[in-house]
Amino acid sequence: MRKGTAKARPGEAALSHREKLRRLREILFANIVMAGEIPAPTGGEWRITRFLSDRFTESGLAHLSLDQAGNIAGVLPGRTGGRTLLVVAHVDKIWSEGDDHTVSVGVGQMSGRGLADNGLGVAALATLPLILEELDVELDANLVLLGTTRSFGRGDLAGMRFFLENSGQPIDAALCLEGIDLERLSYASLGMARGEITVSTTGEGAESGVVATLAALVRSLLDIHGREEPETRILVGSVEAGSGHSVPPRGGVVRFEIRSHKAGRVARVEEEIAALVAAAEEREGEGIEVHLEMIAHRRPGNLGASHPLVKKARETLALLGIDSHVVPSVSELALLLDHGIPALTLGITKGENRHSPEETIRLEPIFDGLAQIVAMLQFLDTLDSASEPS
């Protein structure tokens, strides 16, 4: 299926890639529309993995496999196959099956639920074999393309985790694809712990139901956040209780995330929250139950600003006229770094309204994003593993 055997040309290749990639415009845009319109809630990704599987099959990828976690993987064999590179995009979206996933196409942009996170990442992964073929890029290393499931919330990166623990395939370096934001340079992962505090009442006595208890807990979480150093944050992501205007809720939940650059800090805050929950339960007495469940953890990791991969990414973005900024990640990158695999997360385009029904991606910068991915793959392909810092 490959057109030629031209040796990868790192360096200024990104600029010429960008122009040539426009020839694939329609196929790429159609893949974005299709990946965007397929509902893929965490744990219910089978249709979008089938879409990827169809595209991988059409591209003639070898060793196509759907694993027990529902991940879909295919391999583009390299010329020598001595090393293995991985490109990964999580396929799940934060939206539920019944939400309207219609994509609207306007002048220079598309919008719709889950387009930026991560319909565009999936579409880029689906189109990547064709992109490499169009650009006459053939790598020495084997290239594994992987769509992972169960990334969000309680999914806790289960797909990525399963692949790393079970594929038995040593990975030399990896790129994670996210729809936005093109300027991002993600080479470090934050330490993270994600938890849920549930409050419930069975008694008739509590006039306000669980509202006062929930409010006190949220206030306490925000107090901890206020006390901490800027490197550590406690994000209250949602508070849910009740279903109307006049009936006190008998149950509720607070979802939160602790993030920190500093090793050990997350664990210390987690302990503080556990103590807070225990105190709340004791204070409320019988009739109200307060329960803490921690559902996800990440260890902090950092490739380091001086790593050749990071320097190359910064240089490529600059060459494309894009000012980069460092954005730590809590997604797939964290697990890759945790496994000692040099990895970056790359954004593909610019966009707005992330995680809203009007999630919007700009079309023109997509060619910069794809050019960056190819240039980075070419660089990884030529990178002498001996030169990589340990």
Next chain:
Amino acid sequence: MPDLDQRISRWLETNTFHHSEFWDMQELVRAKREAGLTISLCIPTLNEEKTIGKEIIVFKSELMDRYPLLDEIAVIDSGSTDRTLEIAESFGADTYLSSEILPQYGSKPGKGENLWKAIHQLRGDILCYVDADIKNIHAKFASALVAPLIYRPEIQYVKAFYDRPLAVSDDLRPSGGGRVTEILVRPLFSMFFPELTALIQPLSGEYAVRREVLEQLPFPVGYGVETSHLIDLYRTGGLDAFAQTDLDNRVHRNQPTRDLGRMAFGILQTFVKRLRDYGMVKDLPELHGLFRQFQAEGHRHEQITREILEEERPPMITLPEYRERHGR
């Protein structure tokens, strides 16, 4: 009656398809090439900036670049005031203003006018019409309509229908069994052309037709165009000239009942004209072209009138310019 029932049942078995029967796109492209056919896709538009871009992207990518089934994709516009044409052009469609095609014949308002002028402007042996307001667009909206024409030379005209129940929210709805079809067209067909009731969605805006059929048909420029096609071709080719393909579902904006009333009025005009032309009714009085609707404000009712005249264009084959351009 048992004969009629049998004919309809037989036709449903032999000439009703599901899009999944045409999943093998490589085979479809090969059969098209072998048959020496060219295919044009026509999308008639009037202010469709919200949906036109996606339609062009999907059709161009899937049915031109990936599988070369379509030879041209054209948007024929009635004079949009939004960015419909700019968006369509930016994604690679050929765009035309209806008023600039055969300008010597003037310009009339209505979708039928665009469909008629497309016969002159486009080159394909098969023309596939797809409305521009489809939110869940997919390549099958064109491929599964042209497929029966490619595989079965005796079929002349293929209509889409949509038969899968759809969970809907807000103002989205499936259009299978549309209101005007069930309340007006199906009762009329049942009385006068009972075999045509076998067409599950006679008013659907998605259909594919052979050029030699289209060029022979007169075209009402407004609401009646689909109904007149069915009656006129049925008179000459019978039910076996038709086929229909189930495309599962179609999501678009719901139309207010008031607009559907106007649509029904236009269709009825066309229908009555056909009954007269074919001598099926006699001694009808002169019919009014003014459609009357009412709007209540408190206890006062205001009359809203709208003139709806279903003008018709002649069969394209009667135009010398057409015969010259297409060598007929």
